[in-house]
Amino acid sequence: MATLRVVLGDQLSRSLSALDGLDRSRDVVLMMEVREEATYVPHHRQKLVLVLSAMRHFAESLRAEGVTVDYVALDHPENRGSFTQELGRALERHQVERVVATEPGEWRVWEAMRGWEEAYGIPVKIREDRRFLCSREAFTTWAQGRKALRMEFFYREMRRSTGWLMDGEKPVGGRWNYDPENRKPLPSDARVPPRQRFVPDPVTRKVMALVESRFPDHFGELENFGWAVTREQALESLHHFVTVCLPSFGDYQDAMRTGEDFLFHAVLSPYLNIGLLEPQEVCELALEAYAAGSVPLTATEGFLRQILGWREYVRGLYWLRMPGYAETNFLDARRPLPGFFWTADTELRCLRETIKATRRNAYAHHIQRLMITGNFALLAGLAPAEVEAWYLVVYADAFEWVELPNTHGMALHADGGLLGSKPYAASGAYIDRMSDYCRDCAFSPKVKLGEGACPFNYLYWHFLSVNASRLKGNPRMAMPYRTLARMTDDRRAAIEHQARQFLDALD
Template sequence: MSSLILVLGDQLTETLPAIANARKTKDTILMAEVREEATYVKHHKKKIAFLFSAMRHFAKALKDDNYRVDYVSYLDDNNQGSLLGQVRYALDNGNFERVVCTTPGEHRLLKSMQQWENELGVPVEICEDNRFLSTPQEFSEWAHGKKQLRMEFFYREMRRKHHVLMDGKNPIGGKWNYDSQNRESMPETHKVPKHTTFDIDDITQDVIELVEREFEHHFGELDNFFFAVTRKDALKVLDTFIEERLHNFGQYQDAMVEGKPWMYHSHIAFYLNCGLLTPKEAIDAAERAYHAGQVPLNSAEGFIRQILGWREYVRGFYWHFMPGLKTDNYFGNTRSLPSFFWDAQTNMNCMRQCIKETEQNAYAHHIQRLMVIGNFSLLTELSPEEVQAWYLLVYADAYEWVELPNVAGMILYSDGGNLASKPYVASGSYINKMSNYCKNCGYQVSKKTGPKACPFNYLYWHFIDKHKEKLSNNNRMAMIYKTYSRMKEENIDAMKDDATIFLTKLTKNEEV
């Protein structure tokens, strides 16, 4: 019995059961650059170029390893425009008795695949994605009966289960979490190692030219293409991070510096999320570096927590709470995205820097995403649906399973607190503490009210005031509401008035 094995653009891993169990002389691996997946949101040009190039290189590697591969490029005459259409076309034009695929990273696509057997008239096997260190079923079992779900406790279970940074039954160093040591601002004069880049080969060049022609109206720039597009080069990114950046990663992982988008971060989420790297090899590399004395514990633990803790947690959370997570809107926010989310034309330097770097690189690190762009999105009452679509399309490491919990739960609190213990909002003082953005801003972070005041200052207290009924009983908000209760009424009114003026400008899409 010959099988048609569908491999998606974020499943570029030879050890996937669907691929590893393929019979090279009988089965065919199908890969396709389908229009539906590339355009259901207008993905960043660099994101499309990266994935198409990585897919083409992966298909070549499979062919070189004597797999039978049917690769359908974007402009092929037989490109059917959708995954289902492409599978049906392959079945109609080949001799296959079944379809094999791997669980996708989107709820909508899994629901579609679960109907394929009826629609196609052949058996369809959906294999478990074995690249994660926990399964959605394990997460749901862990979550069952709990009044509150918190990543920290899930992370501890994962540490124990996989014996990572453990001393017997206890965490190495006596603490599970060294986050308190990972919040230092970085001096502007600090020299950060150059991020890893690669020469553009003929395959990538062809893809870049394709994207420039076919996706010219999509967001983002194609210049200075830097991605690894093969497993060999992705491993080089990981190795270079461990050698050059991990030592200082913990200390400066939350810092932001104008003109330095890459900082000490690993930049491997691109490759973890499309399959060129596995989480276990990244975790093992960091743990080895710690045991070899190359990096301090706070750096190794902070990096491992992002993968073994947060990444695994949000994936389980996504499948546990879908499909409701996609439409949750706890605060009832409906304001449309302002135009500067697309062109970075704003007087707020922090937003300008983060959006411009996103436009250039299809990348921004987690504090830029959470505490600048995300903070602004929640304080200004932007529509969860529009914000979710924006984050999904602008970042090259974004797939719905990882994007949606982070945006709906962590950034917008639109799920009402299932993911985050409190809304992640802050005034301008936080951004000033963690970055040098404020010194080149059109506003003054020291001013709380008035036309020159930092908008984050009065928007923050407007948010606190507006949502006191929903948030004042939250234990983690108690100190904030205690401060709020001591504020003079005229100060509160002034901040509310300034917020109203600012939000009205946003609604009218005026410059802010």
């Protein structure tokens, strides 16, 4: 049976279920660069180059195996601009009896795929994406009957099922989680290793020129492009992280330093999310390093928790609650996204440095995303949909299945606590403790109110006051609300006045 096998831009894995049973003598692999995917949000230009170049390299690797690949380039004169329309055109070119695809990562693409069979009158088989460690069905089974869908309990179940870092029924070391040990500020004399970057080859340079010409107004710089675009390069990045960076990753994973865009972080999520790497091999290499004694338990567990725990958890939650999940707005946040999220033109140095690095690299690590841009968006009451669109635009690893729960639930608490047990709100003291951003800033984290006060300080108390009816009953918020209750009426009024002045200036 001749088959048209569809491979999407975030499915660049030879183990992809759509390629199971591939008959090189009869089957055709269809890969499509379409404008709809490049523009449903105006993606960072480095993200576009990463995906398109990786797609082209993956197509060539299939051809080297003798596979027939029908590759539709973005600038092909007959390109109709969407997956559905390009599938129809491909069916006109090839005499096939069925279409086989792997379930996509995003709801909107899933909806389109489910209409293909009716649209074209040909059998369409959508197979499970086996590259994840927890299937959508398995997550749904885990979630059934639970009052709270906490990641920690899911993570423990995944540890038990894989046997990773387990000693029989108990966790290695006697603890499931070493998060408290993974929050050290970076010492001023700490040496940060240089990160692997890859010089763009001719294929990538051609894609860079295409993106420059087609999407000149999209966010981000291209000059610094150095992402891996092949599986071989991605594997090289993985080995570099495990041998050079992972030993110190645990201690400093929450730290931030001006000019150090990557610190000890893996920076592997773009490769995982487009399929150049798979989570099992990533985790197993880290576990091998731990077994060999070259990586401490705290670092290994912290990294494993991000991949086996958090990444699998947010994907499961996304598919469990979509499409309605994106529509919730528990805190009734409605303020428009400030322009400086695009320009970095702000006196707040932490925001300026994080946004500049994001523009430069299409990357910021998880604490910058959660406790700098995300924390500000939460405290300022920015509209969830606008914030989520920004995160989807600016990061190379941002696909909706992973971006939406992280932003909507973790950063903005817009789901009312489905994902996180409390809002991740913090004052300037946290930023000062974990970074050097407050040095030479126009504001001081030690000044709580009045001239020179860090806006995070008074916005924090304003946030608690505005949302008291929604959050006061949360046991994890009891302490800050007790502190707020002890404030004098005059102090609370002064906080309200300065916060309003600041927020009105944003508008």
